[in-house]
Amino acid sequence: MKVKKLSIESVREQFPSLKRKVNHHPVIFFDGPGGTQVPSRVIRAVSNYYRYYNSNTHGQFQTSRQTDHIIEAARNNISNLLGGEGPSNISIGQNMTSLNFAISRACSRIFKPGDEILITQLDHEANRGPWLLLRENGIKVREVKLLPEGVLDEEDMRNKVSENTRLIAMGMASNAFGTVNNVLLGRKLAYEAGALFLLDAVHYVPHFPVDVQEIGADFLLCSSYKFYGPHLGFLYAKPGALDNLPVDRLRTQDQQAPFRIETGTLNHASLAGVNAVAAFIAALGEGKSAREKMRSGMERINVHEQELLKILFNEIAGIKKLRVIGPGYGDAQRAPTLSFVHDSVHPEYICTLLAEEGIAAWNGNFYAIKAMEVLGLQESGGVVRIGMSMYNSESDIERLISTLKKI
Ligand SMILES: Cc1ncc(COP(=O)(O)O)c(C=O)c1O
Structure with missing residues (x-):
């Protein structure tokens, strides 16, 4: 079935920050992989929490009961977004990194010297550092090699799983190059080895519909x-x-x-904001259940972003001095995140000039530092990353390209 198009104008209307100007230029945000802009209803929900519901949990009084309800609704909403079994499978944390550290610390208490963990060279450090720490306990941490094209070496992955493998931790999509990894291979290898399978879905969830039960991961973080x-x-x-x-x-x-991994008081106001995000995504889609609506909303976001990605690829290909790092368009499924380097101009300088024109884009390694080291890009300042989100438009790309051409 053909997926309906997003109405980009009505989407953009809902993001107040898109109305800002920088140096008299309307701002363009291509920094989504570092954190996206926020629609008005989310901002309102966070502020309304402090206005009407602010309290701690499990009390007998109204605001406390309402807070309990907000937290349970957030678990339910994230479960619907990910296609989970229900709210009791969703734990809440400060961010992905701290939740992953909590899991790795727990694993350090059950894994024994000689046990092995498999991570990848492509992953964000948040899915490497917590696992590399376990080397202090005599656990062997192996790494799937990254190929020069910015994709994982699947043969190497197969070769590095053994009967001693206790956990495979991999990303679903690279925040550095947009690569979408073969998680079904990871799942198969983990299953055959009797290992746990953990996915960093931080860069995948914003761009693709997810069905975590179908993937069959033990843990998935976003x-x-x-x-x-x-x-x-x-x-x-x-x-x-x-x-x-x-x-x-x-x-x-x-x-x-899901409570046992949650320490202390949660961020209740932000959870109210998460419920508003869920309503926002569901309102973009259609279907009977909340899950169907959210899935359909994510499909529409995906189609829009993939169209933009195609345009951006064509345009970048027309600028001779730029070299795209990572898989090409159409090589494989790909996140709408495109990184490049220039023959001679430093990534930081390019992003500084873009910033002067009101265009927000990141340069550097984005904590995918191992990947940059392996590809020999770390010393030269990493890459320029153009990360597209649902509120980006074709005219954003036109302005980006004309600015790049001037540079
Ligand atoms: C792919 C990926 N994994 C993990 C993280 C870390 O996420 P958090 O800031 O929630 O700890 C990021 C943040 O940029 C990321 O892009």
Whole structure:
């Protein structure tokens, strides 16, 4: 079935920050992979929380009960977004990194010297550092090689899984190059080895519909500030996966999933914002259930972003001195994130000139530092990254290209 187009004008209307000007130029945000802009209804929901509902949880009084309801609704909404079994499989954290550290610390208590973990050279450091720490406990951490094209070496991945592998941790999409990884291969290898399978979906969830039950991951992590919401992280854990994990916790806290990995008081106002994001995405789509609407909303976002990506690829290809780093358009499924380097101009200088024209884009390694080192880009300042989000338009690309041509 053909996916309906997003109405880009009505989408843009909902993001107040898009009305800003920088140096008299209307601002363009291509920095979505670092965090997207936020629609008005999310901003209102966060502020209304402090106006009407502010309290701690599990009290007998109205604001406390309303806060309990907001938190439960946020778990439910994220479960619907990811295609999970329900709210009891969604844990809430400060961000993806701290949740991943909590899981890795717990694993360090159950994995034994000689056990192995497989990570990748392409991943953001948030899905490498927490696992590399386990080397201190005698656990061997192996790394899937990154190929010069910015994709993982699948043969190497197969070769590095053994009967000692206890966990495979990989990204679904690269925040540096837009590469979408073969998670079905990861899942198969993990299953055959009897290993846990953990996915960093931070760069994937904002751009593609997800069905975590179909993927079959034990753990999947994402962050709502990458998909139009507040700064929070979420963990999906398969039923039972969290129950036996010896995570850091107080005896006063609920020992059951999904609460057992959550420490202290959550960010209630931001969770109210997450509920507004869910309503925003659902309103873009159609269907009977909340899940169907959100899935359909994500499909429309995906189609819009992929159209922009195609245009951007064609335009960048026309600028001789630029070299795209990562898979080409049409090589494979790809996130709408395009990175490039110039023959002689430093990425920081390019982004400074773009910024003067009101165009926000990141330069550097974006914490995918290992990938930049492997590709020999770290010393030369990394890459320029153009990250497209649902509110970007063709005219944003036109302005970007004409500015790049001037440079
Ligand atoms: C692919 C990827 N993984 C993990 C992270 C870390 O996320 P958080 O800031 O929620 O810890 C990021 C942040 O940029 C990312 O892009």
